Structure formats: C-alpha cells, structure tokens
Amino acid sequence: MKKVLLVEDDSVTRTLLKRMIEGFEYDVTEALNGKIAWETLCSGESFDLVVTDIMMPDMDGRELLHLMRVDDRFYEIPVVIVSGELDKNMLSRIAEEYPEYTRFQEKPVNKAALYNAISSLEDPLS
Amino acid sequence: MKKFNALIVDNDMASRMRLKQTASSVVEFGAVTLLSTPAEAISALTLSTPIDVVFVSWRLGPDVIRPFIQKAKETSQGQDAAYISVMKSASEGNASVAQVMMDGADGILCEPFSVDQLVEITRLSTKVRGERYESRERAALSLLIPDILKQLDLVAHIKSSGLAPETSLKVLRELCQRVKDRDERSHVIYYQIALNAFENAPVPHFEAKTKNYGGVSSRVKKRMEQKMQRDLSGKV
Numbered sequence: 229m230k231k232v233l234l235v236e237d238d239s240v241t242r243t244l245l246k247r248m249i250e251g252f253e254y255d256v257t258e259a260l261n262g263k264i265a266w267e268t269l270c271s272g273e274s275f276d277l278v279v280t281d282i283m284m285p286d287m288d289g290r291e292l293l294h295l296m297r298v299d300d301r302f303y304e305i306p307v308v309i310v311s312g313e314l315d316k317n318m319l320s321r322i323a324e325e326y327p328e329y330t331r332f333q334e335k336p337v338n339k340a341a342l343y344n345a346i347s348s349l350e351d352p353l354s
Numbered sequence: 355m356k357k358f359n360a361l362i363v364d365n366d367m368a369s370r371m372r373l374k375q376t377a378s379s380v381v382e383f384g385a386v387t388l389l390s391t392p393a394e395a396i397s398a399l400t401l402s403t404p405i406d407v408v409f410v411s412w413r414l415g416p417d418v419i420r421p422f423i424q425k426a427k428e429t430s431q432g433q434d435a436a437y438i439s440v441m442k443s444a445s446e447g448n449a450s451v452a453q454v455m456m457d458g459a460d461g462i463l464c465e466p467f468s469v470d471q472l473v474e475i476t477r478l479s480t481k482v483r484g485e486r487y488e489s490r491e492r493a494a495l496s497l498l499i500p501d502i503l504k505q506l507d508l509v510a511h512i513k514s515s516g517l518a519p520e521t522s523l524k525v526l527r528e529l530c531q532r533v534k535d536r537d538e539r540s541h542v543i544y545y546q547i548a549l550n551a552f553e554n555a556p557v558p559h560f561e562a563k564t565k566n567y568g569g570v571s572s573r574v575k576k577r578m579e580q581k582m583q584r585d586l587s588g589k590v
Binding site for chain 2: 262263284285286287288290291294295298
C-alpha cells in the first residue's frame with residue numbers, strides 16, 4: 229500500500245482528508261504542521277506522496293515544499309497542496325517556484341478532484 | 355542594595371502598624387503595604403508591583419492562613435515571594451512552628467520582635483525565595499533554549515537554501531520574545547544555559563544533504579522532451 233503524509237493543522241479538515249485519501253487505498257500518516265511533517269520525513273520513513281495545507285503554525289506549506297525540493301532525499305516526492313481562498317498569493321508564488329511534482333487543490337476539497345490530482349502526480353508526464 | 359517590598363496581612367490595625375513602623379525604620383525595606391484581609395492581599399499580588407515578602411499574622415487563624423498562602427503562591431507576584439508567619443510569642447511549641455511551616459511559610463517571626471530579628475528573618479526567607487525562583491527559571495530556560503537553537507538552525511537552513519522564511523522566522527521571534535520577557539534576574543541564568551547549549555549543540559545535520567534548486571531534474575527533463583516529441587509526432 230502506498231504511503232501518504234498528510235499535513236494539516238485543522239483537525240476537522242485533517243480527519244476528512246484522511247478518510248478521503250484512505251478511500252483511495254493509501255496508508256495515511258498525519259502531521260499537525262509543517263515542522264512535524266519535516267521531522268517525520270527526516271526520520272527516515274518513506275512516503276509516496278505528501279498532501280499539505282499552506283497556512284499552518286510553526287512551519288507553513290511553502291517552507292515545507294521548499295525544504296523538500298532542495299533536498300535530494302525528498303526532491304521527487306509528489307506534493308498536493310490543499311488551500312483556502314485566502315492563500316492565493318502564496319499559491320501563485322509556489323506555482324512559479326516549484327511547478328514540478330506539485331498539484332493544487334482548493335478547499336473545500338472535492339473527493340473526485342483530489343483523486344484526479346493524486347492520480348496525475350503518480351505519472352505527471354504521461 | 356536591593357530593598358524588600360513587603361505586604362503585611364493582619365486584621366489587627368495596631369499590630370500591623372507596629373510591624374510597618376519597624377520595617378520602615380530600616381533601610382532594607384522598600385515599599386510596605388498594609389492589608390487587613392487575605393482577599394486584599396491576593397489582589398495586590400496580582401498587580402505588576404514586585405513583592406518580595408508577605409507577613410501573615412497568626413490572628414487570621416490557621417484555617418485562613420493555609421489556603422491564603424496556597425492561593426497567593428499561584429499569583430504572578432506571589433509565586434516567588436517569601437512568606438513569613440508572624441506568631442504570638444517565642445514560647446509557641448514545636449508543633450505550632452511545624453504547622454506554620456506546613457502551611458507554606460518560609461520563615462517565622464515571633465512577637466515581640468526586634469528590628470534585627472525582622473531583618474534577619476526577612477533575609478533568610480527571601481534567600482529561600484530566591485532559590486525557588488532560580489530553580490524554576492532554570493527549568494523553564496532549559497526547555498526553551500534548545501527549542502530556540504533548533505528553530506535558529508531551521509531558519510538558517512531555509513535561508514541558506516534560497517527561500518526567505520516567513521512562518522519559521524515568526525516562530526523564532528516568538529521564542530526569543532519569551533526570553534526577552536523574562537525578569538532581569540533571569541539573565542545570568544539565561545547566559546549560563548545558553549552558553550552551555552551553544553557549546554554542546556550538534557552541527558546541523560541537514561546542510562550536507564541539500565542542494566540549491568536548479569529547476570527540473572535531468573530525468574524529468576528527458577521525459578518532458580520525450581513527451582513533447584510524442585505530441586509533435588502525433589500532430590504530424
């Protein structure tokens with residue numbers, strides 16, 4: 229079973245996303261913010277995909293994505309960014325900075341759209 | 355010389371005035387505030403004025419003194435104040451003295467008392483108070499400083515890899531502010547713990563594993579070219 233690291237500070241959204249992703253037959257590991265997610269990645273546990281929020285305490289999604297993209301170990305892990313309406317400025321910056329292996333999904337998340345985003349990342353150039 | 359700011363909690367006016375006059379006659383004491391009830395004292399201990407010592411009269415009764423000291427130790431100024439129980443006479447038995455100590459008092463002053471006795475017991479009690487304050491600050495800073503070091507490493511790492519950190523820098527500022535907000539007395543403890551933590555801090559392990567983002571990888575670039583060729587040949 230493929231493994232997903234789900235990064236979301238809001239517990240309700242995190243639970244909903246977890247259920248959705250588990251429905252796609254992924255094994256989900258939860259992290260409450262970017263810093264915990266980063267520590268989880270650095271601990272050596274491997275993941276096939278990261279689904280992350282943008283605005284979070286301690287470390288935001290942009291910083292997490294940046295750290296992943298400049299690190300040989302996590303460089304090619306696909307990332308789906310789920311974000312609210314207010315995060316659009318940050319989203320456009322991320323889209324410019326890290327187009328590779330990255331998809332965006334607006335909140336509230338639609339199950340089919342999330343599935344499509346994840347599927348497209350499994351083979352982004354097919 | 356640091357002066358002791360004191361609260362006197364006594365429901366007998368003549369008695370509390372006597373203590374205030376004695377305290378005011380020696381240079382060791384600064385502001386001395388008179389209060390007649392524990393409730394007034396609790397209010398005073400929640401204000402921003404530092405209180406070094408609280409004199410609690412035996413006249414309030416043991417059923418009042420014990421909960422008062424417990425509650426007072428939960429207030430901002432009362433948590434590190436020294437509590438001195440003012441007892442009826444030096445002929446009080448050991449059991450009474452033990453009870454007073456169990457009630458949370460740091461020292462005992464027996465009526466009638468001399469100026470020298472007052473100063474001596476205040477010195478001793480505030481010394482106990484200082485040790486209590488120091489051990490609490492030491493514990494708090496020992497937890498806080500390693501967090502600051504870790505956050506500092508993280509911010510440095512993000513910056514050195516080409517991104518201006520926002521949230522991480524904000525978190526670092528908040529952590530540093532917590533040190534800044536501590537009382538001036540904590541600075542010596544801070545320097546001791548900080549120097550020790552810096553000396554023993556490991557070299558950040560992530561530096562060697564990172565690279566600057568240089569666009570798409572060669573593998574992806576090759577696949578993009580292949581896809582483009584497929585698309586082009588499809589159109590033809």
